Amino acid sequence: MxxxxxxxxxxxxxxxxxxxxxxxxxxxxxxxxxxxxxxxxxxxxxxxxxxxxxxxxxxxxxxxxxxxxxxxxxxxxxxxxxxxxxxxxxxxxxxxxxxxxxxxxxxxxxxxxxxxxxxxxxxxxxxxxxxxxxxxxxxxxxxxxxxxxxxxxxxxxxxxxxxxxxxxxxxLISASLPGGGTSDYALFMYTDGVRLGHYEAFCRPDTRIPLxxxxxxxxxxxxxxxxxxxxxxxxxxxIAAFSPTAEEIAQSVATAIAGVNITFASDPRRQAILDSWPRVLDDSNARNDWGWAPDYDLGAMTEDLVPKIRALIEQNPGLFDHDH
Ligand SMILES: NC(=O)c1ccc[n+]([C@@H]2O[C@H](COP(=O)([O-])OP(=O)(O)OC[C@H]3O[C@@H](n4cnc5c(N)ncnc54)[C@H](O)[C@@H]3O)[C@@H](O)[C@H]2O)c1
The missing domain is CATH 3.40.50.720 (NAD(P)-binding Rossmann-like Domain)
Structure with missing residues (x-):
């Protein structure tokens, strides 16, 4: 069955x-x-x-x-x-x-x-x-x-x-509009980068969280x-994959979107949440017990994600509009 x-x-x-x-x-x-x-x-x-x-x-x-x-x-x-x-x-x-x-x-x-x-x-x-x-x-x-x-x-x-x-x-980062998480700045660097050519992230450039x-x-x-x-x-x-700083994400985005301009203006409320999270996770129990291992690092994700976002925005220009 x-x-x-x-x-x-x-x-x-x-x-x-x-x-x-x-x-x-x-x-x-x-x-x-x-x-x-x-x-x-x-x-x-x-x-x-x-x-x-x-x-x-x-x-x-x-x-x-x-x-x-x-x-x-x-x-x-x-x-x-x-x-x-x-x-x-x-x-x-x-x-x-x-x-x-x-x-x-x-x-x-x-x-x-x-x-x-x-x-x-x-x-x-x-x-x-x-x-x-x-x-x-x-x-x-x-x-x-x-x-x-x-x-x-x-x-x-x-x-x-x-x-x-x-x-x-x-x-988590994917080619879809996120549901109001505090890690959304990472995706917006890609989506606003594609649709507008610029994005002002709501965190400091040295903010590092697991993604x-x-x-x-x-x-x-x-x-x-x-x-x-x-x-x-x-x-x-x-479970873990990679833990870039926001600045490192911006640099990775710039390798795939020519001329993109990413700036930073930390929002105290969301920055406080980000600063309370760990920077790097140890996932050795998941690796040992059920064979967990990620396929994508930051560079591989950028390579896969940018063309997907471009195609989605072409089909539906308003898809990634957001107000935060
Ligand atoms: N997206 C991330 O980065 C992330 C990170 C860590 C954990 N998670 C967890 O993964 C799960 C899915 O997250 P997501 O990113 O898809 O979030 P999302 O906000 O996109 O989706 C959550 C869904 O729950 C539904 N929902 C809200 N209230 C409900 C209710 N009372 N009854 C039934 N459904 C209701 C919403 O309509 C929405 O479709 C969540 O449990 C979230 O906590 C997500």
Missing amino acids: TTRCLVTGAGGQVGLDLIRVLQARGYDVHGSDIAPRPDAAQLDASVPWHALDVTDADSVEALFTKVRPHRVFHLAAILSARGEEVPQRTYDVNQNGTVNVLEACRKLEVERVIFTSTIAVFGPGLPATVVDDVPLQPTTMYGVTKVAGELLGDYYWRRFGVDFRAVRFPG MYMPDGIRALVDLSEASRGALRRCTYN
């Missing part, structure tokens, strides 16, 4: 790419989101789509009863920058939404649940290179709720045997979901 996967928050930046990869690997994939079904250019017409607000426990259980997924990819969340504008709602979606999904997984005996945590679980004062097990003292509601998600997942695994697996994503190209992030999720449980010595894993 084909393994059935249900994705929450499937209409977002990660979800749409994840669905394409799961389909390509032969899974029966269902998407769900509080947002309407994306258009046919973004989502294959063959993918069933379900309206789901993860904060509504009854709706979550009803959908799981209807779809009967073997695996759940729980992505629905409000991200870091947006989360600081609406912290109460962020608590509701990220914390209550996650416990609702875990409860439905327990009741309906879902085989595996994959959770997307983040480097925003870390707080200030950590060493430059951060291993998996360090004190988690985030300064944002987003980080607080993602720590809780990791801990709840660990609890559901130990207490009820719900097979919970999570990665801590670095800032990853989306295809690697998606592959990490799918590979972790396919790993044998016996190989996994923990539930949540750091």
